[in-house]
Each structure stands twice: as structure tokens, then as C-alpha cells.
Amino acid sequence: xxxxxxxxxxxxxxxxxxxxxxxxxxxxxxxxxxxxxxxxxxxxxxxxxxxxxxxxxxxxxxxxxxxxxxxxxxxxxxxxxxxxxxxxxxxxxxxxxxxxxxxxxxxxxxxxxxxxxxxxxxxxxxxxxxxx
Numbered sequence: 001x002x003x004x005x006x007x008x009x010x011x012x013x014x015x016x017x018x019x020x021x022x023x024x025x026x027x028x029x030x031x032x033x034x035x036x037x038x039x040x041x042x043x044x045x046x047x048x049x050x051x052x053x054x055x056x057x058x059x060x061x062x063x064x065x066x067x068x069x070x071x072x073x074x075x076x077x078x079x080x081x082x083x084x085x086x087x088x089x090x091x092x093x094x095x096x097x098x099x100x101x102x103x104x105x106x107x108x109x110x111x112x113x114x115x116x117x118x119x120x121x122x123x124x125x126x127x128x129x130x131x132x
Contacts (some may be wrong), residue, residue: 003047004122010130011106014034015037018032025100045080055072060083090111091107091108
């Protein structure tokens with residue numbers, strides 16, 4: 001049976017929030033605050049038709065559609081490479097955190113380093129057929 005996975009997760013990034021506030025004696029002034037920014041992501045991974053031992057897929061998040069390659073899963077570790085079209089790769093590495101929850105980190109030239117969590121659900125190929 002072919003292994004197919006649905007992946008849903010959250011990508012956390014350190015960032016900044018810009019705004020305005022009233023400051024006594026100054027009036028309205030710009031403000032900058034550190035913030036933890038997050039985005040949901042979802043994707044599907046399955047066997048490559050040319051080599052069913054190789055798993056690959058796609059992912060979608062607020063930054064766009066990306067390809068998932070080098071998808072490897074073992075008892076306690078999940079790794080893959082994510083790449084948006086025309087952009088550098090992002091490496092993901094997760095450790096199992098109980099049940100089907102995985103906690104990990106990502107790292108890439110464009111995005112830096114950050115935390116991520118995901119849920120991985122193995123599905124039967126029939127799930128992809130609308131009539132079943």
C-alpha cells in the first residue's frame with residue numbers, strides 16, 4: 001500500500017509589530033514591539049510515480065505554494081526540504097512529541113531559524129477519491 005500523508009502545522013517566526021501610540025509630552029509617536037508571528041500551513045505528501053520509495057509533495061501557507069522533497073519519516077524523527085518557486089531551500093527537522101504531534105525547527109537563507117509544530121496523518125489512497 002502506498003503511504004500518503006496529510007500535514008498540517010504552524011510556523012513560528014520572531015518578528016516586529018509597528019504602530020503608533022500617544023506619548024505624554026511628545027504626542028503621537030511610532031512604536032516597535034517584538035512579536036512572535038505565526039502562520040498555518042497544510043500539505044500532502046505521497047510517493048513519486050517514478051520511484052515509489054521516494055516521498056514528495058506540496059505545501060501551502062501565507063507565503064504561497066511550495067514543494068516538499070526529501071521527506072523522511074522514522075519512529076521518532078521527521079525531516080523534509082521545503083522550497084518556494086525560485087527561492088532557496090528551507091530545511092525542517094521534527095521530533096515526535098506524543099501522538100501524531102511533531103515539534104521541530106526550520107532553517108533557511110531567506111527565513112532564518114524558527115520553530116514549527118505539525119500533525120502528520122497517514123491516509124489511505126481511497127481518501128483522495130471523491131466518491132468513496
